[in-house]
Every structure is written in structure tokens, then in C-alpha cells.
Amino acid sequence: MGIHAYFQSLTDLERIIRCPGRFKFEEHSVSAHSWKVVQYAKTLADIEETHGVAVDWKKLYEVTSSHDYGEIFIGDIKTPVKHYSLELRAMLQKVEEGMVAHFIDEHIPEEFKPIFRRQLREGKDDSLEGRILEVADKLDQVYEAFGELQRGNTEPEFVVMYRLALIAIKKVPLHCVDYFLTHILPDMVAEGSRCPIDIEQITKEALAS
Amino acid sequence: MGIHAYFQSLTDLERIIRCPGRFKFEEHSVSAHSWKVVQYAKTLADIEETHGVAVDWKKLYEVTSSHDYGEIFIGDIKTPVKHYSLELRAMLQKVEEGMVAHFIDEHIPEEFKPIFRRQLREGKDDSLEGRILEVADKLDQVYEAFGELQRGNTEPEFVVMYRLALIAIKKVPLHCVDYFLTHILPDMVAEGSRCPIDIEQITKEALAS
Amino acid sequence: MGIHAYFQSLTDLERIIRCPGRFKFEEHSVSAHSWKVVQYAKTLADIEETHGVAVDWKKLYEVTSSHDYGEIFIGDIKTPVKHYSLELRAMLQKVEEGMVAHFIDEHIPEEFKPIFRRQLREGKDDSLEGRILEVADKLDQVYEAFGELQRGNTEPEFVVMYRLALIAIKKVPLHCVDYFLTHILPDMVAEGSRCPIDIEQITKEALAS
Amino acid sequence: MGIHAYFQSLTDLERIIRCPGRFKFEEHSVSAHSWKVVQYAKTLADIEETHGVAVDWKKLYEVTSSHDYGEIFIGDIKTPVKHYSLELRAMLQKVEEGMVAHFIDEHIPEEFKPIFRRQLREGKDDSLEGRILEVADKLDQVYEAFGELQRGNTEPEFVVMYRLALIAIKKVPLHCVDYFLTHILPDMVAEGSRCPIDIEQITKEALAS
Amino acid sequence: MGIHAYFQSLTDLERIIRCPGRFKFEEHSVSAHSWKVVQYAKTLADIEETHGVAVDWKKLYEVTSSHDYGEIFIGDIKTPVKHYSLELRAMLQKVEEGMVAHFIDEHIPEEFKPIFRRQLREGKDDSLEGRILEVADKLDQVYEAFGELQRGNTEPEFVVMYRLALIAIKKVPLHCVDYFLTHILPDMVAEGSRCPIDIEQITKEALAS
């Protein structure tokens, strides 16, 4: 059915809820998450540019906006599952890629096939844009977990999620990561001082690890 | 933390929604589904008993009530994914079993470990009880799809789901399957005559295939 | 319409929310509750068996899985109403039984009528299985109330609900009640130490009363 | 705790959903229903006044705004239950009145007790205002059922609900009922001509019965 | 389409959520809010009557029940927007009045037009009834904000909302305001002593300002 099939499929991501099975005070859909990743990445790239780094905006646009499109086919598989074995993780990624490839083969008109193949591949590579995507994706994990801790969610998983995302961000060598750690994170920690869980301590431990 | 960890984990299945990503007029949690499977299985087993077949009620209790417990660990992975490759399906089942085993090792007291290992294993084997579970599980798929079609849901996936579940039921050699096909299904089809999709036709095709 | 009418009616219990009118951080349907009761009862019966007590698994299956089916007809009437007068309580139970009987008369085929009459009667009698059902039902009340207190729900009703359920459990003479009080409850109380309400104190008072 | 206890209890009616257990495309809380009854009654009383009938607005205010307050204590018991036996219905009403009386005794300051006793009693008597309340209450039942039929809800209960409410309205001797039957209902039926159920036929039958 | 168009439009207010965009533990529709305002106003007017003040109950009925009807046309525009400039606020009110007038012109039968014009105009004037409406409307703002603070909502906006509503109430010269400040508010503050935010301090500051 051509591009229509693609456009219509986008709505599916509004119905996939992140972090399924956990008690949450606030639920987030994959599409809302994707939009926030696009927004964070824009500002992170702006920070890179203020340091004189050249950003390929077309590439950044493509990798951030589509980075979770594959979940239309496989859903939001629980993170612990994905990490349970490297073998499974690799196979899941292969299956997701296979289903995306199949969708393109079947629905996308010939002249757009190369474009869609480029856009819907996994974007987290070692390029500047791939690294910005990695940071933006983890940043939303930080904000989602922080939102729960702030409201008194006692599920230990959100502490783990907050900590792992911070550790992952810290490791990416980018100017915008330095900016985040020195200017944005302290504001978040200060705001978190009113919440029942010791955000400051968890943050310190994550940054020290 | 012992049995408490197990009891508390049950609530997680109330938060996992079946058939993620599809538009549905009515959502069903895995726990509500599991309860209906328990109920269907009870009546299916009653039908077997009226034909003089002996039912192991303890085994039936165990396999039906826990049959989707593993989804606490891996979530409701989309059916097309599970069927995409036999290899992936086998690996997912292995991972789920691994995570269940790990949960039992860590949380269940020594004296109950054998019991939990028996209860939380995959129950759809060739025994009478395993076949009743298979039918009861597919029966709920029939009812869920029927509920959507009846209300005018135009997603083609629900027609597929209805048809595949009927075909799967039809193949299981049980007295209760005969009863379902001759006494229960005709009532459902009659009720579906008011709905915008031709339930009768889809049903006929599924039974003929 | 035969068994189809019964199978289809099961979905109604997914739409009846327990504890109507109260503010809750998390809502529970009657069907999700029923499934958890089935699960608790299974483990409670396992505990009895480890003490050499013989369990009638068919009976346990029947009484636990159907114990709230009658709510399809009368809804989840608020607990204070049920306890307001013994006279009303008796009459409500009579009406519920009357409506269940009427449903069986009208919908269930002749050969299954005796089975359904046995299964859909009130199961909380003095038999082992009836007592296990009583404990499993109250256990879910404990977990539902605990889940609210843990998240900071300030409605006094949940403290009352937690306390009354504990008192009711304590009074049932069963091996599994001893196990619950000595092995499961302490884990829950320990976990509750992070919550704004003094779970330990409420628990002590309930056990002493 | 005085009037505060009363004011705070009002929010409970936002959490009680009408017609529990049925599949509905749109849910209505008791408080939203109560507000619409207040609004309908105002216009119905305006119609009476244009026919020269004197309306006691204070009384109308009191009976319409509080007419379902008692549901805070007993919830929205399913209509079939209420009608199952005259005996039960009478007892439920007695219990509801008893719980309201108890609430007033315990919470309302001495000087306001007579006022609250008058306001929170059952308002559907034979006075003009009582009859307007009866019509307004049934009118909302008509609109709720119509809203479901219009969207293709196939539950037979909504046809029954629409029909019974029309029959009840028709029997009340009021100018506003004549106005409703000749001016408002035809507009509704005309609008319903696009819906899958034959609203015109059901309406005709109800008016003829 | 006559009065039917008006009656049917009432349901729209069940779908407009107050305070859009903020995180809330509990959402309130405009229709539920309107009903609570009707209820508060009734008791506030009762208090006035106990001080010998004459209340025009028909007028009070009209102004309270319809006071937010205009939101059907313009929605619940965020409070900060309304207060951003006096100019915009005046224009929004003019537009709302224009849309209400247009609705009456188009839908309401000739003989009821004057009645609807009187009922659907802005009711917060200097009359006794207008002032009671102002207090009742702000009282619901107090209860909505209190409900969030009590459950640990950390959004600073709810503290602001609570404070501004108290200040607005305090300024209205009515016997019922004195009663609220001396009898109702202290009960609320006492209840709030269990909540994570210092309700007593905020209340004192608001009353002193």
C-alpha cells in the first residue's frame, strides 16, 4: 500500500507503553519518548556546534526520529531480557532488522527503498550523530526514572534505571555530555532534594562508578 | 525474599496488556486472560469427565493458573515475532525458562523449589491437561478477537487472530473440542450476525482449512 | 444460549473495579483479583500438603476460580454496606444466589446444570478448601492495601482494610496461616519499612488483637 | 470533622462509574451524571414555568443536586439487583438512609443537622420537584444509552435501558414531558438515523407500550 | 436542533480535563467540578440563611450550574494565559460570550432564548449569589490542590493554586467565608498534617497576605 502503510503504522507506537509490567505513576508511549529524544538531541547538537563541532543535521534527523520504529514489529521487550544473553540480544536485533526489511520490501515504492533502508537501520554507531542519539536516548531514561522517584515510587527498578542511564551517558566522549554533567544534572539533583529517595547519593555513586 | 517475592510479583501481570500496539476497543491484561483460561479449562475438563475421561485436577490447576507467569520476565512479545523464526522462538523460550529458574533459585525457599519448578515450567505438553490448556488459551484468543470484530474494529489482525485460534483448536483431539465446535461456536456465530464483518464466512473458512 | 453465554460473561468481571469510590494509585479488577486468589490458594495448598494434609484439588480449583463470579450480577458492593446489618448481608447473598440460579436455569444445558450449581455456590465453608479460599481471598486484600500504603495513600480505609484482613487470616486454623505469619508477613513488613505509614506498628496491633 | 468531611466526600462520586460491568464506549461518573441531572431539571422547570406552574427552586436545587449522594455509601448497585425483589430494594434503601443518617450524626455540626437531613433524603416524591427529578434522572439514562447505541455498542442492555427510561418518562404527568416527547425526542431520533441500531423503531415501541 | 442540541452538548464537559498539562494523581472533569460547585454553593447559601440573609435560590441554581458551560466552546484555557494580560482576558471572555450567543441564536427555540441568555451569561457579579459562586468555585480549587499536595505531588503549581484560591476566598465579604475560615479550613489543615508539604505554613501565609 505504499507510503500510506508507513504513515499509518506510526500510530502503533502511541500504543506501546515503555517499561511494561512495572507500577508507574506516569506512563510514557514509545512515540512520546521518541519525540523527546528528537528534542534532547537537537539541544545536544547545538551544544556541540557551540564548540565548533560540525553536525550532519540530516543524519541526526534520520537517526533520532526513527530510532525506535522497529518496536512496531517487536514491541518494547523488557530490558532485562535484552541483556540476559548477548546471543539473544543479537538475534532479537537481527529479527527486528529482518521485519523492518520485509516491511520496506513489501510496502515502500521502489524509488524510496534505499532511503527507508538507510533511515530505519540501527542509528547508534560511532559517528557524532550516533553518539548524540545514544546520549539523548539515555537522557530520557534518566528523566523517566527521575519522575517516578520524585513522586515516591518505591520500585527498586527505577533506581537501577536512573543509575545505569547515568553511567552510560558518562562514558560517551562528547562536549554535550560534559555540559549535561556540570550544568543540567546539578539542577535535577537540586530539584530532587524534596523527594523521599536520596537522589544526590545515587547520582554520586553512579558518577563515581 | 521468599514466597513474598512470588506473591507480590503476581500484580505485575495486571500491568502487561495483551496484543500491544494494536488499536483495541477493549484492553485485556495478562492476569485477566489467565483467569479466563482457568475458567474455560475447568468447563472443558468437566466435558471430558462427562465422557468418562479421568482428569488430573491438581495438574490442570497448576498448568492453567501459571501458564503465562513467565511473561513477568519477558513481557507479551508480539505473536508475529515469536513465529518469525523457529530459532528465535526456541531461544525466547529458553531465556524465559532461564529467568524463571533464576527467580526460583534466588527467591523460593529450598523446600518449595521442586514444587515451583514443576508448576512454572511450560504446561502445553501432550497430556490431557496440556491439551486442555492449549484449547483454553486459544479459546480466549477467539473471544478477544470476536469482541473486537463485533464492535467494528477494522484492524485486519483481529480476523487473522480469530481464524488462527480456531484452526489451532480444531486440531486438538478432545471431546470438549467437538462440544465447542457443535454447541458453543454456533451460538457465537449467531450473535456475530449483527456485526459489520462476516463472522460466519470467516468461521467457515477456518473450519474448512 | 448455552455455555457461550457463560464464557462470554466472564469478561464482565474485567470491568468491575474493586473498592469503588476510593482514591487508589492502582486499580484492580475482579478478574485480576480472582486470578491472584487462584495462585495464592495453590501455594497455600502446597504448604498444607508438605504437612501431610490431603487436598481435594478439584474442589479447590472450583471454589477459588469461581468465588466472585456472582459479582457479575450484583457488582462489588461496598464492604461497609455488606457489614452494616447481618440481615442485609444475608439477603444480598440470597439475591446473588438467586440470580446465579436463574442464570444456570436459563443458559446452562441440562447435562451441566448440576456441575454449575456446585461450582457457583458460595465456597467459603469449613472444609479445608473453603478455609484456604478464605485465607487466599483475605491475602489479596492485604496485598492490595499494602500496595496503596507503600505508595503513600493517605485514605484511612486502606489501613482498616489491611488490619481487618490480617485479623481474619490469623483466626483460620491452618498450617499455611502459620507459614504466612512467620515467613511471608515479616518480608512484607520489612519491605514496608520505607513507606510513610508505620506498617510494622499496624501489623503488630492486628496480630495482637 | 464537620462540613469538611462532607465537602471532601463529594470527590468519591467522581470515582464511582455508572453501569459497572458492561462494555461501554464512554464511561460516566456519578458526579458527571448528577451535574447533567441538575442541568436537565433546570430546563424542565423552565418549561413548567412557561406554562404558569410555580416551581420551588430551593427544593428543586436540593433534590437534584444531592439525589445520588447516598451512592457514596453503597456504590452503584446494578439496576437488575435493585429490581430483583421489592424486599431487597426496600432494605437497600433503608440501609442507604441509615448510613446517610449515621454520617450526618457523626460529622455534621448540630445547627446544620436538620438542613442536611432534609437535603439528603430521597427526593423522588409526588411533588412537582420530585417528578421533575424523576424525569431528569431518566433523561440522562436515555442520553447515556443513546450515546452507546449511536457508536455501535451491541450490548442488548443499552436497548433495554433506553426503552425503560422512555417508558418511565412517558408516565410522568408534566408539561415538560409533553415538550420532551414532541420537540426533543424527535431530534434525537433523527440524529440516530445514522446509527446501526433502529432507534426509531425502539422509540416507537417504547412510546406505544 | 433545539433543546436536544443543548442537552447533548453537556456531555462534552465530561471530556474536558481541568488543569491540562500538569502531572496530577487524580484528574477532574469540568462537569464533576461543576457539580461540586453546585454542592458547595448550596451549603454556603444555607450558612447565609442561618444568618438571616435572603438567598435567591433560582438565581443561585442558574449561576452555579452553568458557570463553566462556556468552556464547551473554548476549553479550559490555562490560568496563566488568562492572567497574562487583561486585554487578552477581556477578549477571551468576549469570544466565549459571542460563541454562547451564537449557539443560543442557532439552536434554542425562540420562546426559551431569553431564559438561556440569562442563564449562560457570566454569573460572578456583586450580588449575593454571584459572590457565593465565586467562593464555591475557588473552594473547589482549594480541594483539588489539597488532594494533590496530600498525595505528595511535587509540582509547585499546586501550592500556588492552593494559596491563590485561599486569598481570593478570604477577600469575599460573606458569613459563609467566616465559617469556612474558622470551621472548615482548620479541619483540612489538621488532616494535611500527615502530608509531605507543610500545609499549615502555606495556609498561614495565604491568610496573612
Next chain:
Amino acid sequence: MGIHAYFQSLTDLERIIRCPGRFKFEEHSVSAHSWKVVQYAKTLADIEETHGVAVDWKKLYEVTSSHDYGEIFIGDIKTPVKHYSLELRAMLQKVEEGMVAHFIDEHIPEEFKPIFRRQLREGKDDSLEGRILEVADKLDQVYEAFGELQRGNTEPEFVVMYRLALIAIKKVPLHCVDYFLTHILPDMVAEGSRCPIDIEQITKEALAS
């Protein structure tokens, strides 16, 4: 509080529901809408590029991702209000711009102020990117309305919304609009042939107008 205030504010758009007050089978948040606009715009720009038109991807990124950010401050004001008077519309836009400017002044660090001022201004100008944004925004209106019509929503507003969006798209002189009209829209209309409303007729009329 710097960039943190901006990042955290993004979640507000997940809580603002589009088209408030209307009955909808499926609700869409402003953030989910924004993400779909980003996705449509990407493909529309790809189509332009295949016709040799140069796209400024950085600008396109900025205007599409932030195009509804201002709704954080003023909410989703109902479309009829915005169109009621040109004067009000202009004033609302001025107020929105004022509130965005105020947010930037107060929260955004000095070195990023010019970037945020550029990004958060109204993007629908006559540039290629502004026109693509206009088409992408209207395209989502088409899909949202289509989704309701397809499921049998009888609210006339969705027909109006579908038609007006098509008319607006048709007027924008772009290669991608031609592509949409000749390749995408026919697929949608074909799919709509199963729905109760005559999509083909409405589409023809809109294209002819």
C-alpha cells in the same frame, strides 16, 4: 534553572490531549502528534529531494520538532476559537510568543538564548521548510480524523476536520503534495471503503472545492 527546566517541560506535552471535549475512540497527545509531524516531514522532504529541491535539514529539524512547544503555555485551544476572530487569533499568537520569550529569558543560559529564540518561533513561513511543516501538520489532522471515521465515530466535527485539512494541503505548492494526492491519498480512500461514512465522496468534494 537552565536547560533542565526546558528538558523537563517537554513531558507536559504528553499530558495535553488534542481536540479536547470531543468524543474520540482514540486520544492523541501533543507530543505523539509532534513526533508524527517530524516523521511525515522527513518523508515529504525526501520526496522534494528526489525532485532536485535542496532542503535545509537543520531548519526542518528545528521547525518540525518544536512547532507545538508553545502549547505548554496556552494548551490546545479549540480550533473554532482560534478561527472565531482574526483579532483573537493574532492576540493568542502574541501571548504565546510572549510566554515563550519570557521562558527563554528566565530559564535559558545566555549563550543559548539566540538559538532557542530561533527554534521556538512560529515555523510556518513561506520557506520550503515552513511549507513542509504546514503540510505535515495538516497530514496528521487527516490521519487523526480518518482514524475516527474508520471506527464509526458519528461526530460531524471529524468530517469537517478531514475536509479542511485536505483543502489546506491541496493549496500548498510542493512536489510532495502532488505525490500525496496521487499516491498516498488513494490508498487511504481505498482502505476507508469499509467504513460507515463515505470517505470517497468527502475526499472528492474536498479536492474539488
